Amino acid sequence: MGVLVMINRPSADAAAHRPGAPDFEEADPASPQLSVLDLAATRGDGVFETIAVGDGYPQALDHHLRRFASSASILDLPSPDLAVWRRAILEVVDKLGPLPEATVKAVMSRGIEGDGRPTGWVHGQQSPDHTRARTEGIAVVTLDRGLRHDVERTSPWLLAGAKTLSYAVNRAAIREAVRRGADDVIFISSDGFVLEGPTSSLVVQRGDTLLTPGIELGILDGTTLGSVFDFAAEEGLRTGYAMLTAEQLGEMDSLWLVSSGRHAAPVHTLDGVPRPFDSELNLRMNAFLSRRQE
Ligand code: PLP
Numbered sequence: 001m002g003v004l005v006m007i008n009r010p011s012a013d014a015a016a017h018r019p020g021a022p023d024f025e026e027a028d029p030a031s032p033q034l035s036v037l038d039l040a041a042t043r044g045d046g047v048f049e050t051i052a053v054g055d056g057y058p059q060a061l062d063h064h065l066r067r068f069a070s071s072a073s074i075l076d077l078p079s080p081d082l083a084v085w086r087r088a089i090l091e092v093v094d095k096l097g098p099l100p101e102a103t104v105k106a107v108m109s110r111g112i113e114g115d116g117r118p119t120g121w122v123h124g125q126q127s128p129d130h131t132r133a134r135t136e137g138i139a140v141v142t143l144d145r146g147l148r149h150d151v152e153r154t155s156p157w158l159l160a161g162a163k164t165l166s167y168a169v170n171r172a173a174i175r176e177a178v179r180r181g182a183d184d185v186i187f188i189s190s191d192g193f194v195l196e197g198p199t200s201s202l203v204v205q206r207g208d209t210l211l212t213p214g215i216e217l218g219i220l221d222g223t224t225l226g227s228v229f230d231f232a233a234e235e236g237l238r239t240g241y242a243m244l245t246a247e248q249l250g251e252m253d254s255l256w257l258v259s260s261g262r263h264a265a266p267v268h269t270l271d272g273v274p275r276p277f278d279s280e281l282n283l284r285m286n287a288f289l290s291r292r293q294e
Contacts, residue, residue, distance in 0.1 A: 160218030
């Protein structure tokens with residue numbers, strides 16, 4: 001069931017604060033906490049972050065909080081009071097106790113329709129075991145996302161680049177991958193450029209360089225990716241951003257899908273074709289990601 005904290009002061013905006021209530025308070029995750037009128041439930045209208053916790057330390061917390069605020073801004077939601085959210089996340093981490101790996105999810109919805117007050121909560125629980133994906137790798141298929149690479153600029157109302165609660169499409173893409181005998185997906189723009197996974201960022205290795213598509217392609221600013229680039233600096237590898245086509249993926253030395261909970265999952269098969277990956281580098285990358293204490 002994990003640990004749940006409901007946020008009474010999701011935004012610094014006074015109208016968002018439940019009068020007389022503490023900034024946040026622990027609640028029973030086994031009991032109903034959300035109104036059926038909440039826009040989280042009725043429209044998936046809100047934003048979230050999933051933060052990895054390793055040995056009691058929330059990883060890349062500053063980056064997650066920055067992205068949380070950025071997503072809220074893209075959705076024209078009230079700006080989250082990051083000091084309150086940080087304290088609530090740390091409290092949940094603390095209450096989870098000494099687990100080797102956990103994840104904490106922070107959610108802010110537009111609240112009950114017409115109320116004008118966002119709903120917020122933070123829930124933490126033990127992570128599933130990702131050892132197999134991290135060590136043996138995953139099979140991935142490329143799928144057309146159906147949007148051009150410049151969608152963020154041409155159609156900002158599509159909310160590209162925001163981590164919204166509307167993940168039904170992302171889950172549908174993963175089910176399609178499973179139907180095709182794979183584990184995960186790399187989305188391709190309708191005009192042929194490589195983007196990201198439904199719940200992960202893409203990192204490719206070409207020689208002594210790690211590359212990733214840039215966020216101007218309407219993809220998320222990955223926090224794990226940021227840590228992978230820190231790892232690259234430690235390894236003496238170069239890093240950069242690239243617009244890659246699906247065909248070019250086949251020419252890379254290694255591919256990974258990286259994300260907060262699973263860390264780095266090397267790709268052992270792409271669209272049914274087996275691929276190599278640098279397993280030593282992969283082990284060091286995952287060790288680095290597991291060790292992070294900030
Ligand atoms: N891209 C998408 C669409 C995601 O949903 C996620 C994480 O859930 C990521 C990228 C990776 O982000 P992070 O490394 O911060 O978990």
